[in-house]
Amino acid sequence: MSSQILVIDDEKNYLLILETILGEEGYEVTALNDPEMALGYLDESEVDVVITDMKMPGISGHQVLEHVRKNYPHIPVLIMTAYGSIDGAVEAMKCGAFDYISKPFSNDELLLSVKKAMMLSRSEQEILLLRRTLVEQHGPHKLVGKSRPMREVLKMVTRVAQSKSTVLISGESGTGKELIAKAIHYSSPRRDGPFISVNCMSLSSGVLESEIFGHEKGSFTGATAMKKGRFELAHGGTLFLDEIGELSPDLQVKLLRVLQEKAFERVGGSRTIHVDIRLVAATNKDLKAEVDKAVFREDLYYRLNVVNINLPPLRERREDIPLLVAHFMQKLSVNNEHNARKFAPEALEYLSAYEWPGNVRQLENVVERCLVLSARDTIGVEDLPSEIKDEEAQFKSAVDLLPIRLELAGTLEKIEAALIRRALVKSGFVQVKAAELLNISKSLLQYKLKKYNIQAR
Numbered sequence: 001m002s003s004q005i006l007v008i009d010d011e012k013n014y015l016l017i018l019e020t021i022l023g024e025e026g027y028e029v030t031a032l033n034d035p036e037m038a039l040g041y042l043d044e045s046e047v048d049v050v051i052t053d054m055k056m057p058g059i060s061g062h063q064v065l066e067h068v069r070k071n072y073p074h075i076p077v078l079i080m081t082a083y084g085s086i087d088g089a090v091e092a093m094k095c096g097a098f099d100y101i102s103k104p105f106s107n108d109e110l111l112l113s114v115k116k117a118m119m120l121s122r123s124e125q126e127i128l129l130l131r132r133t134l135v136e137q138h139g140p141h142k143l144v145g146k147s148r149p150m151r152e153v154l155k156m157v158t159r160v161a162q163s164k165s166t167v168l169i170s171g172e173s174g175t176g177k178e179l180i181a182k183a184i185h186y187s188s189p190r191r192d193g194p195f196i197s198v199n200c201m202s203l204s205s206g207v208l209e210s211e212i213f214g215h216e217k218g219s220f221t222g223a224t225a226m227k228k229g230r231f232e233l234a235h236g237g238t239l240f241l242d243e244i245g246e247l248s249p250d251l252q253v254k255l256l257r258v259l260q261e262k263a264f265e266r267v268g269g270s271r272t273i274h275v276d277i278r279l280v281a282a283t284n285k286d287l288k289a290e291v292d293k294a295v296f297r298e299d300l301y302y303r304l305n306v307v308n309i310n311l312p313p314l315r316e317r318r319e320d321i322p323l324l325v326a327h328f329m330q331k332l333s334v335n336n337e338h339n340a341r342k343f344a345p346e347a348l349e350y351l352s353a354y355e356w357p358g359n360v361r362q363l364e365n366v367v368e369r370c371l372v373l374s375a376r377d378t379i380g381v382e383d384l385p386s387e388i389k390d391e392e393a394q395f396k397s398a399v400d401l402l403p404i405r406l407e408l409a410g411t412l413e414k415i416e417a418a419l420i421r422r423a424l425v426k427s428g429f430v431q432v433k434a435a436e437l438l439n440i441s442k443s444l445l446q447y448k449l450k451k452y453n454i455q456a457r
Ligand SMILES: Nc1ncnc2c1ncn2[C@@H]1O[C@H](COP(=O)(O)OP(=O)(O)OP(=O)(O)O)[C@@H](O)[C@H]1O
Pocket: 142, 143, 144, 145, 171, 172, 173, 174, 175, 176, 177, 178, 179, 180, 284, 327, 360, 361, 364
């Protein structure tokens, strides 16, 4: 692939010189003396580097620079300035020019700068390509689920992605919170920017602070070099604060300040840094309850909870289970073997009726385990892990979950609820049929559905 350079200068002599020097080095040069036409050319052609004169009639080099930075941020811009007009060059650098050369320049000077710009351009384009791949991998279209609660969640994701509002994603462990955070980022206008995540649980308070805010060289023993924090790295993109409920009290204060002032300092630093980020936080805790217990700051809670997306547990959207199973079969199978393999309808029924305390992640693990451990094309009930096929075990674990003082009533209710769910699944969620299976009236079934808070579509 040849390297394309667009040169813009109102002086035709200069265009000719540049065309010759660069052409001899093997670059493909398009030389235009009309800046307006040059901007049009950018829209239609692949350009790797732009070289532009500063002072031109009509559109100035500065405007060209701004246009490229805004519309083609991956294309480096080299500015040419007349001898002595350093101020303009400095200004251009501040506005994001890659470099400047003052006229008259030597061939070597020009070629060195172009070569560096070309290298940057290549890596910027590679990053852009990788990000597009990420969009493809993590966009909302990758979220599996057709149940009413999931459709609601997806609607929220699409709506909220367009805004810059802070989002708090809540939901039990394994419900897909991280997946949703990524879907928001990769369907937002910032999708070409970075998605940076921080797990607030995995690090101790001190380490976490320098992870988030960065540190200056020498700010503590071991800080041998300046390090940018995740807040800075997320500039122009999304910062995902996972397990936000685990944030220590002192970091809660610091985070609140950043959210209020949209600025911070690195640890041990005094320079205030401003960043443009969209914040998404996730928690499997009931944050409001943490606030009531005074474990989590109320002011921070309200700052984070601008938009709340609550992910329903899998047991409340059972109709998504067969879809997810198919999705994971496809994802986990090698060499298209999934075409030949499937779960027997009976086995799928068991999967659909199970409680899934570990939610989607647990389902994914179970599908994987079945694929690995069973050699059969059709995976049957006998291939399922015991916690799923063994209803005895389910009821036993339900008993184990009860407090020391066993309550017969509670246990029976659990069993009754489980039976009702099995019947619903078996009857394809047709309530009349489920009632028939259970040998009760439809109205009694409906009463019990309400009582046990069972979703029946
Ligand atoms: N709707 C979905 N479609 C496809 N895959 C999903 C869906 N929801 C969850 N998953 C998958 O389930 C697994 C768990 O999801 P994720 O890590 O996002 O959950 P989480 O809520 O962040 O869990 P935790 O609270 O334990 O961190 C991942 O492998 C994810 O790809």
